[in-house]
Amino acid sequence: GAVVSQHPSWVICKSGTSVKIECRSLDFQATTMFWYRQFPKQSLMLMATSNEGSKATYEQGVEKDKFLINHASLTLSTLTVTSAHPEDSSFYICSARPGPGTYEQYFGPGTRLTVT
């Protein structure tokens, strides 16, 4: 149980274009999902908290107009990187919490984004 999927697993795009990454909880409902970014040889950094049916909460220094998050259902959250630049190239990982009263998070397999 507690499986989280991400799509795509890797993507290459040109500078200036937008990319959408999907995060799905496959066997549970997730009222809260999280988006992290991991640069090479560094740890995961929380970007934003995504709550179903409401606006995402962004961490300090993360541009909400650049990283658009939508949590349209209890099993799906999407992250759209708008007007991507090479410095946005990174490993993007989502996680999901099974529900209120639980605090462990289960991670998706990640999406490797390369912006050329």
Next chain:
Amino acid sequence: EDKVVQSPLSLVVHEGDTVTLNCSYEVTNFRSLLWYKQEKKAPTFLFMLTSSGIEKKSGRLSSILDKKELSSILNITATQTGDSAIYLCAVGKRGGADGLTFGKGTHLIIQP
């Protein structure tokens, strides 16, 4: 500012050895401490420790939370080459849906 510090940053041992990985934290409104194993892709969940569950064990892996010292250890006994990975420590906070604050990880390499 919340801080999670892991040590050592990297460790090389031989198969069969026992290793102890350390994690210390300074966070406001601590709720839980989590250990993850990260191989090539995303982290896989190992343990979660809270005030009501300060010791966990699964097979050769075990972990203890010391709330007084604001730290935790992850022990791996009889290590195998498959244990080679980056082990991440993360802390969750009370009071809402906050995400986790991660340490930089310990890169563990098990040599045959």
